[in-house]
Amino acid sequence: MVAAVARRPRTEQFRLANGLEVLLAPDPASPTCSVWVWYRVGSKNEWPGVTGASHWVEHMLFLGSPRFKKGEIDRAVIEVGGTLNAFTDNDFTAYFTTVPREQLAIPLTIEADRMTRALIAPKEVQRERTIIRSEREGNENWPEFRTDEELFAVAFRRHPYRWDALGYPEDIRALTPEALAAYYHRFYGTRNAVLVVAGGFEPAKLRAEVRRRFAGLPRTGEDPRVTTVEPPQVGERRSTLSGPGTTPFVDIGWRAPAVSDPATPATILLDVVLGGETRLFAAGSIWGRSPEHPSSRLYRRLVDTGLAVRATSEWRPRVHPALFTVHAQAARGVPLERVETAVLEEVERLARSGPTAGEIADARVKIGRAAVLSYEGATRTGFRLGYFAMLGPPGFEARLLRRVLKVTAREVRAAAAATFRDAGRTVVRYTPTGGSADA
Amino acid sequence: MRSDSDPQVVRSVTRPDGLEIARQAAPVGAASFAATYVAPSGWAYDPSGRSGTALVASSVAASGAGSRDRVALARFLDQYGATLSRRVDPETTEYTVWGPQSAFEPLLGLLADVVLRPRFDPSDLARVRRQTFERQLREYAQPASRADKALLEAIYPSGHPYRATGLGTRAGVARLGRADLVRFHRTHTTSDGALLVVTGRPSLESTVRSVGRAFGRFPTEQAPTPPRVPPPRTPEPRPISLPMPGRSQVEIRVGAATIARGDPRYPAAFLANEVLGGSLLSRLFQKVREESGLAYHASSELESMRWGGYWVAHAGTGPERLAPARRQVESEVQRIRSSLVPPRELDRIRRSVIGEIPLAFETTQGAHEIGVDVAYHHLGPTFVKEWPAVLRALSSSDLRAAASESIGAGGLVTVLAGPLSPPV
Numbered sequence: 001m002v003a004a005v006a007r008r009p010r011t012e013q014f015r016l017a018n019g020l021e022v023l024l025a026p027d028p029a030s031p032t033c034s035v036w037v038w039y040r041v042g043s044k045n046e047w048p049g050v051t052g053a054s055h056w057v058e059h060m061l062f063l064g065s066p067r068f069k070k071g072e073i074d075r076a077v078i079e080v081g082g083t084l085n086a087f088t089d090n091d092f093t094a095y096f097t098t099v100p101r102e103q104l105a106i107p108l109t110i111e112a113d114r115m116t117r118a119l120i121a122p123k124e125v126q127r128e129r130t131i132i133r134s135e136r137e138g139n140e141n142w143p144e145f146r147t148d149e150e151l152f153a154v155a156f157r158r159h160p161y162r163w164d165a166l167g168y169p170e171d172i173r174a175l176t177p178e179a180l181a182a183y184y185h186r187f188y189g190t191r192n193a194v195l196v197v198a199g200g201f202e203p204a205k206l207r208a209e210v211r212r213r214f215a216g217l218p219r220t221g222e223d224p225r226v227t228t229v230e231p232p233q234v235g236e237r238r239s240t241l242s243g244p245g246t247t248p249f250v251d252i253g254w255r256a257p258a259v260s261d262p263a264t265p266a267t268i269l270l271d272v273v274l275g276g277e278t279r280l281f282a283a284g285s286i287w288g289r290s291p292e293h294p295s296s297r298l299y300r301r302l303v304d305t306g307l308a309v310r311a312t313s314e315w316r317p318r319v320h321p322a323l324f325t326v327h328a329q330a331a332r333g334v335p336l337e338r339v340e341t342a343v344l345e346e347v348e349r350l351a352r353s354g355p356t357a358g359e360i361a362d363a364r365v366k367i368g369r370a371a372v373l374s375y376e377g378a379t380r381t382g383f384r385l386g387y388f389a390m391l392g393p394p395g396f397e398a399r400l401l402r403r404v405l406k407v408t409a410r411e412v413r414a415a416a417a418a419t420f421r422d423a424g425r426t427v428v429r430y431t432p433t434g435g436s437a438d439a
Numbered sequence: 440m441r442s443d444s445d446p447q448v449v450r451s452v453t454r455p456d457g458l459e460i461a462r463q464a465a466p467v468g469a470a471s472f473a474a475t476y477v478a479p480s481g482w483a484y485d486p487s488g489r490s491g492t493a494l495v496a497s498s499v500a501a502s503g504a505g506s507r508d509r510v511a512l513a514r515f516l517d518q519y520g521a522t523l524s525r526r527v528d529p530e531t532t533e534y535t536v537w538g539p540q541s542a543f544e545p546l547l548g549l550l551a552d553v554v555l556r557p558r559f560d561p562s563d564l565a566r567v568r569r570q571t572f573e574r575q576l577r578e579y580a581q582p583a584s585r586a587d588k589a590l591l592e593a594i595y596p597s598g599h600p601y602r603a604t605g606l607g608t609r610a611g612v613a614r615l616g617r618a619d620l621v622r623f624h625r626t627h628t629t630s631d632g633a634l635l636v637v638t639g640r641p642s643l644e645s646t647v648r649s650v651g652r653a654f655g656r657f658p659t660e661q662a663p664t665p666p667r668v669p670p671p672r673t674p675e676p677r678p679i680s681l682p683m684p685g686r687s688q689v690e691i692r693v694g695a696a697t698i699a700r701g702d703p704r705y706p707a708a709f710l711a712n713e714v715l716g717g718s719l720l721s722r723l724f725q726k727v728r729e730e731s732g733l734a735y736h737a738s739s740e741l742e743s744m745r746w747g748g749y750w751v752a753h754a755g756t757g758p759e760r761l762a763p764a765r766r767q768v769e770s771e772v773q774r775i776r777s778s779l780v781p782p783r784e785l786d787r788i789r790r791s792v793i794g795e796i797p798l799a800f801e802t803t804q805g806a807h808e809i810g811v812d813v814a815y816h817h818l819g820p821t822f823v824k825e826w827p828a829v830l831r832a833l834s835s836s837d838l839r840a841a842a843s844e845s846i847g848a849g850g851l852v853t854v855l856a857g858p859l860s861p862p863v
Contacts, residue, residue: 027468081797098801129732290513
């Protein structure tokens with residue numbers, strides 16, 4: 001068996017009286033510090049009419065707070081050689097700044113200032129509207145974005161996972177500054193935030209500094225848990241999109257467990273056996289990771305045989321039950337029906353017979369070894385600590401990894417059988433209209 | 440910090456067979472190493488009628504090597520939590536292994552297998568060919584890649600090494616057989632003219648010994664003759680419009696040929712590009728996005744290589760905002776070429792560029808990327824340490840001179856690709 005040998009940094013965790021969770025991961029040798037604030041707020045907290053609000057708030061938090069006028073956050077960080085960004089997911093929103101270690105005060109000041117007091121100025125909301133439209137339009141140029149959005153829209157009828165974090169175009173056009181500000185004040189606050197600091201700092205000094213800057217903030221942020229439950233799917237759903245492009249492909253999604261479900265470890269292994277990606281426990285950064293997984297089931301069945309040029313699976317850990325997806329892109333001249341049939345045969349085979357002992361052993365090794373180097377550098381450390389804090393309670397990552405490395409072939413087979421049911425399947429095909437318009 | 444444990448110092452030696460071996464320390468506390476072999480086998484060397492050779496050859500080589508087919512190779516990497524990646528550009532092909540320090544020797548051995556003993560399995564060639572066909576189609580169908588391709592074709596004449604994007608043509612790739620790949624790989628995977636860069640714990644001397652054990656002698660020592668590099672074209676003054684109905688966003692490119700990395704004006708051109716579009720503080724980002732709200736992305740890049748380079752400003756916007764966005768991009772490009780950068784702005788950008796150096800050395804992978812660049816362009820062992828002083832010595836006049844001479848001195852090309860008019 002592979003030992004769970006992830007070199008997880010030593011961390012210190014505490015909570016302020018206003019509810020703010022704090023995670024500190026000191027690395028005395030690091031020349032940098034990375035400050036992350038993770039909010040348990042994402043597009044899951046939106047509703048029709050305000051879809052895209054979490055992402056829009058993400059933009060607005062760079063555009064003014066009491067101490068930082070518009071543009072001053074970027075300036076303060078970049079002028080000292082720092083880097084900063086943010087991203088919005090269905091389940092959370094994350095903001096990060098990495099700076100040379102002697103500049104740690106800058107991101108701490110910024111985060112304390114905008115956690116509850118961002119200005120959300122109406123004029124800036126209006127100006128940002130076209131930028132967000134432009135961001136969405138850039139994504140729409142990719143058929144894969146459109147198909148992914150359609151897949152979730154068809155698979156979910158009630159749960160907010162049915163819209164993308166960018167929001168509906170109609171809502172981006174119509175959302176008012178007042179509605180956006182109300183959304184921010186309702187959810188963004190100390191009770192829903194986790195502050196993570198990783199890198200070169202002295203822990204005792206930073207503890208005092210965090211208390212000084214954040215303890216005085218009010219205890220705010222409405223409970224972001226979502227109570228809407230998606231009803232069971234009782235039959236296959238299908239949709240076809242067409243548009244510009246040259247390669248037909250199919251996305252298939254099956255209802256899959258939430259990250260807190262006992263089936264999660266087996267589902268992670270199922271994803272590795274089927275598509276090859278280790279995801280949560282991937283080695284290093286995306287840089288250098290090959291998209292080719294020649295020993296995975298889908299690759300052998302579809303890419304090796306010339307049916308597809310790409311075939312992957314994905315189970316993304318989410319707070320609520322979501323989808324296990326397969327994406328397969330047809331090779332030139334191969335009808336999409338054949339590709340889809342091959343995918344379905346392959347997942348049914350896995351559900352019927354399970355993986356081999358060799359496949360399970362290889363998948364465990366792959367995950368166990370990849371996890372070893374997953375914490376390198378302050379930025380990556382801040383990301384991983386915060387991400388796992390969004391998914392589970394303290395110690396969740398280590399426990400999950402230990403469980404993953406003990407999963408048996410029988411458990412993976414059971415997970416496959418529970419996941420790959422015909423009645424829980426949603427299929428979206430993309431059929432390109434060809435390149436004639438472009439010629 | 441001692442120089443042999445300082446990741447910012449890149450020392451190198453050249454073996455009698457011409458192979459240059461460079462080494463830098465991994466960042467303190469890093470448990471990983473990285474090693475890259477850089478060969479003079481970019482797509483500029485693609486044989487006539489067989490465009491796409493370099494890209495296909497590298498992909499097939501990295502699929503299986505030595506005693507390992509593609510499944511065994513992938514499993515070997517998984518055993519160590521390691522990765523094998525490759526990168527091809529007009530001038531070079533790079534193969535990189537990254538993994539735990541404790542597995543340095545076996546993974547270096549794997550890199551040597553890929554470089555010297557690729558299997559070129561026919562089934563891998565068939566797969567890579569199919570995948571390349573798809574990428575060719577996609578390059579044509581996406582506004583961003585279509586705009587990039589059109590820009591290069593407008594800047595460089597036929598036969599120029601930077602004119603192509605490396606994917607080749609369908610006919611060229613269809614024609615490729617195993618023998619073509621073997622021949623290309625053998626003649627371009629040389630010791631002379633090639634480079635091996637290691638970022639890790641072993642000293643330079645120890646690295647040289649490890650490389651000697653893993654690689655031994657190269658079957659071909661002599662570097663290939665570099666391709667002819669004709670002068671760039673004089674671009675047409677009118678914009679190139681590529682209507683692509685059905686898309687949501689238009690991609691704007693404004694670009695030109697520029698100076699090589701070794702040109703003495705490079706530091707000033709680099710800083711001028713940072714002012715123009717290199718960061719969130721840059722003029723393009725501030726003007727086009729933050730002030731006018733016209734686009735989500737607006738930036739510029741200076742791609743200076745050994746034989747020359749190109750420089751490009753880009754933005755993406757909806758068709759109804761295209762005209763003002765294009766005007767602003769073009770106007771900022773003209774401004775950096777013709778006006779002095781105010782001292783405060785120059786100071787701010789310069790501090791930012793100097794200040795971000797430690798961030799690039801957070802991880803082995805970040806440090807290694809810089810190490811490969813330093814070694815490939817022969818910038819000197821202490822280049823990173825001296826870089827701040829070089830930048831501090833530059834004045835606003837230096838930037839204007841470099842910008843006016845290196846950013847579109849022979850004329851600028853504008854390319855627009857996407858839905859050029861709003862949907863009715």
